[in-house]
Amino acid sequence: MVEENVPARIRDKRLVQLSTSALLAGTTLTGAQERLVNIMNEVARAGNIIFLIDGIDDLVGSGGQGAVQGLDVSETLAEFLGAGQFLTLSTTTVTGYNQFIVNSALGQVLARVDVDEMSTDQAIQVLESKVGMVEYKQQVFFSYDALEQAVVLSKKFLHDQNLPESALAIMTESASFVHTTKGINTLVAGEDVASIVAQKTGIPTTSITDDESTKLMKLEEDMHKQVIGQDEAVSLVANALRRARAEVRSQKRPIANFLFLGPTGVGKTELAKTIARTYFGGEDRMIRIDMSEYQDKSGIYRLIGQPGQQGTGILTEAVRQNPFSLLLLDEMEKADPDVLNLFLQVFDDGRLTDSVGRVIDFTNTIIIATSNAGTAFVQQQIVAGVPLEDIRQTLIHGELKQYYRPEFLNRFDGIVLFRSLTRDETKQIAGLMLGRVKKDIEAKGMSFIVEEAALEALAEIGYDPEFGARPMRRAIQDKVENQLAELILSNTLHRRDRLILGEGAMIRVESA
Missing domain, CATH: 1.10.8.60 (Helicase, Ruva Protein; domain 3)
Incomplete structure (x- = not known):
């Protein structure tokens, strides 16, 4: 209007806005109606005013201000607008229009104009x-x-x-x-x-620094400090992260969608935690959902919210608050087929609409689904020396069809196969786990030394190709942590003592 880039009918007119809060404040229905009538008469007499009502749904008794005050002046307003004595512009949201305007008297006298988001x-x-x-x-x-x-x-x-x-x-x-x-x-x-x-x-939007570039190029090395073996899995994930940070990927899909297949205890969840630490900055950036809890259709409403209810969905709200995160879907094969269908749109379009109509963005999320489906077949084929790519194709066209539809499997950027751990890898994992024990001991002012013989003894006790690293965790708890607890509680240890874990996983103490 200032630039006169408007139709002739509204050129040379004044734009006057009605304050709905001032109109309704501290008055009864009769008082609000009297105020509105006086305002309308004044606008009509002026003749050169375009009347702007921002948030017109507040004037309807069931909406905004009107609901609080128990007032509804929409009938009075509709009478004046229907007379056509002056031009009116009013605004509301799509939700406000559908709930309060369309079925009221105002809905009969106001012409709807949809305003899209600006370019x-x-x-x-x-x-x-x-x-x-x-x-x-x-x-x-x-x-x-x-x-x-x-x-x-x-x-x-x-x-x-x-x-x-x-x-x-x-x-x-x-x-x-x-x-x-x-x-x-x-x-x-x-x-x-x-x-x-x-x-x-929390999303990195600035230019890539030299330090960050070096870190990205060494992702595999950093991940292997926490994940033993599983070279193919680490390589696939590292490549996806580099593409994402360099923005050499589709901006309308998640950073990456992976299906991790393998037996229990071989590092599927540990690799996900490592990604959260090395790429997203901490394990608190990992959203973990146990899909075994969603074995019926009602699980959809737990994930995205129940329509018409105040509560939000577990999945949509978590990603809305932390869009730059890792989404871990444990035991994906146990979820109801309708729940799996929900993720088809997420994997492909990087978006999902929750129960209140908000579009949740997944394009800055890495999605990792883990599964034990077909793992017995995978291990048999690996032992037989079949190449991993051949095993993967056989799984997609055979074993996995029992659990997932082909279009679901095709949404993944990679189906990553985890093999059983070797004895040597189990020994390396023992070293990693004992590293955490070492930090706890050093925090008490003592040193903790692990000899090679101790690692060999723990590998003998904790190696189980069927259950992966989990027996090792129990072995360290039984053989090492129990000994440490007894020594600490016996008050025989002093600061600067050296605790040496040696042959047979037995601890000897060397006083300072």
């Missing part, structure tokens, strides 16, 4: 029109790249709001951040905006 270019224009005031208040200056990044990154990563609102919020926060950290009369750059978005979402 990126339009949102940048809005920011350009608003940036001057923000610059003046914060005493900083915005580069064009910063405005562009505010729009692009908010559209990509902030899904609770739409453009331009989300970008305006990022612009304001970026200005405050730069004012605080760099001082006045400084430039807000694109990297500053990316840093704010990264803080809000």
Whole structure:
């Protein structure tokens, strides 16, 4: 209207907004109606006013302000609007329109106009029109790249709001951040905006640093410090993480979808935890769901929420709050087929709509499903020397069809086969587990030394090709931790003592 880029009918008119909260505050229904009638008469007499009612559903008794006050002035308003004495613009959400307007008197006199989210270019224009005031208040200056990044990154990563609102919020926060950290009369750059978005979402949006680049190139090495063996699994996952950080992947799908197949105790969950630590920054970034709890159709509502209910879904709410995370779906084969169908859209489109209509973004999530399905067949084939790729294809076209439909299996970026652990690998795992025991002992001011003979003894006790590393955990508990507990409680140990785990997994103490 300021630029006169409007139809002739509304040119040279004033835009006046009605404050619904002021209209309804501290009054009865009769008082609110009297106020509204007086306002409408004044607008009609002026003749050159376009009347703006923001949040018109507040005027309906069952909505917003009206519900609180027990007031409904929609009938009175509808009478004036039906007379056509002045132009009215009103706004509401799709939900507000469907719940409160469409079946009320206002629904008969108001023409519905759907307003879509702005395009990126339009949102940048809005920011350009608003940036001057923000610059003046914060005493900083915005580069064009910063405005562009505010729009692009908010559209990509902030899904609770739409453009331009989300970008305006990022612009304001970026200005405050730069004012605080760099001082006045400084430039807000694109990297500053990316840093704010990264803080809000936990998603790395800034440029890859040299240190991060080195870390990404050494992912396999870092993962093998925690996961023994399983070279193929580690390599597949590391490649997917590098593609994701370099943005050489589809931006409309999750970072990666993997199906981990293998017997119990061979490192499937441990590899998932390692990914959470090395790529996402900690195990708290791992969302773990036991799919054996979703063996009937009602499990869908537990995951995405019950329509019409206040509660949110376990899955959708967890990912909404932590979009940059690892989603671990344990024992996937035990879930109901309808629950599996729910994940088809997630694997393919990277999005899922919850029970209240919010679109949850999975494009910054790694999804790992674990399964024991077909593991006996896999181990037989590995022992027979069959190549892993041949085993994988046989599984897809045979054994796995008992549990998953072909279109479900095709959604995975990789079906990763975990083989049984060897005796030597079990010994290495014993070393890793004892490393954690060592940290606990050193925290008490003593040293803990593990001899090779102790590892051999534990490997003899804890090796079981059928159950993987789990028997080793019990062996260390029985043979090592029980001894340590007795020594500590007997008050015979002193600071700087050396505890040596030697032959037969027996502990001897050397005093300082």
